[in-house]
Amino acid sequence: MDISPVGDQLYxxxxxxxQISEEDQVDLRKGPWTVEEDSxxxxxxxxxxxxxxxxxxRHAGLKRTGKSCRLRWLNYLRPSVRRGNITLQEQxxxxxxxxxxxxxxxxxxxxxxxxxxxEIKNYWRTRVQKQxxxxxCDVNSKQFQxxxxxxxxxxxxxxxQAGRSDSSPAxxxxxxxxxxxxxxxxxxxxxxxxxxxxxxxxxxDTSEAQLSSVSDQTDYGNPNPSGGSPTENGSGTSYQYGYxxxxxxxxxNDNWLSGGDSLENWxxxxxxxxxxxxxx
DNA sequence: AAGATCGTCAACCGCTCCCCA
DNA sequence: GTGGGGAGCGGTTGACGATCT
Numbered sequence: 001m002d003i004s005p006v007g008d009q010l011y012x013x014x015x016x017x018x019q020i021s022e023e024d025q026v027d028l029r030k031g032p033w034t035v036e037e038d039s040x041x042x043x044x045x046x047x048x049x050x051x052x053x054x055x056x057x058r059h060a061g062l063k064r065t066g067k068s069c070r071l072r073w074l075n076y077l078r079p080s081v082r083r084g085n086i087t088l089q090e091q092x093x094x095x096x097x098x099x100x101x102x103x104x105x106x107x108x109x110x111x112x113x114x115x116x117x118x119e120i121k122n123y124w125r126t127r128v129q130k131q132x133x134x135x136x137c138d139v140n141s142k143q144f145q146x147x148x149x150x151x152x153x154x155x156x157x158x159x160x161q162a163g164r165s166d167s168s169p170a171x172x173x174x175x176x177x178x179x180x181x182x183x184x185x186x187x188x189x190x191x192x193x194x195x196x197x198x199x200x201x202x203x204x205d206t207s208e209a210q211l212s213s214v215s216d217q218t219d220y221g222n223p224n225p226s227g228g229s230p231t232e233n234g235s236g237t238s239y240q241y242g243y244x245x246x247x248x249x250x251x252x253n254d255n256w257l258s259g260g261d262s263l264e265n266w267x268x269x270x271x272x273x274x275x276x277x278x279x280x
Numbered sequence: 281a282a283g284a285t286c287g288t289c290a291a292c293c294g295c296t297c298c299c300c301a
Numbered sequence: 302g303t304g305g306g307g308a309g310c311g312g313t314t315g316a317c318g319a320t321c322t
Binding site: 031032051052053054055066067070103104105106107117118121125 | 306307308309310311312316
Binding site: 030032033065068071122123130 | 288289290291292293
């Protein structure tokens with residue numbers, strides 16, 4: 001765990017400047033969490049469970065707001081939190097779900113087990129918005145939406161499929177929940193890789209249909225669409241989705257997707273030239 | 281080597297929603 | 302019906318390490 005004790009350095013003098021008042025709770029701490037605080041929160045929640053964060057903070061002996069405790073637990077301490085690089089499948093899901101729901105980060109996060117809304121939000125702002133900036137268009141513009149649909153997403157799909165055929169053991173889909181019969185596979189229901197319609201026209205309708213064909217069949221009220229559910233496969237937990245994509249759970253070897261598979265590497269010079277021309 | 285700039289991410293803030301008395 | 306408290310959400314900030322000049 002990468003927990004910095006910097007909080008003590010930054011806020012260690014707080015108590016000396018504050019009057020002790022249980023009523024006002026003026027000695028509430030802010031800033032980075034210390035190892036001790038993490039330990040206190042983790043132990044308390046492990047024993048008593050989540051909920052009632054304000055009273056939980058008091059009873060756990062934490063000089064933090066309930067909000068702060070909740071955030072720390074959900075984004076960091078919770079055992080199910082998955083750390084590490086966003087995988088290609090996760091990138092694809094984020095792009096697809098964001099195209100449908102916009103900045104509904106918590107809703108999007110429901111479909112990426114172990115990922116927090118904060119993490120997805122940060123990913124979007126630092127990676128996706130950066131690409132929009134490179135292309136000199138707004139991230140919400142039709143131009144950028146088309147760029148994602150016709151270049152970015154197809155390339156992600158290609159790469160995912162290539163990764164599968166490369167077939168390092170870790171890249172193999174989990175077999176635990178193979179009862180997803182009939183649910184589309186990458187590239188078949190989602191989009192046709194390498195299809196690059198005339199982006200100068202109003203082609204978003206057809207692309208929307210392509211992109212939505214699976215999504216519309218999916219019960220988004222269910223955080224695990226098409227019966228996707230955590231499955232134990234011996235070395236970790238895997239989740240499968242209605243798209244036919246599965247995301248290797250924590251504890252898995254994600255190397256086949258991480259390390260050099262940042263979005264920047266997806267955006268080849270060729271793509272950039274193509275897009276810049278198309279966007280003019 | 282040192283300062284400037286950039287990228288990432290943890291954490292906070294303010295607002296809204298929901299539940300309950 | 303309504304007011305208050307708790308929880309959740311999305312936007313924003315700031316610290317810090319990495320990279321660049």
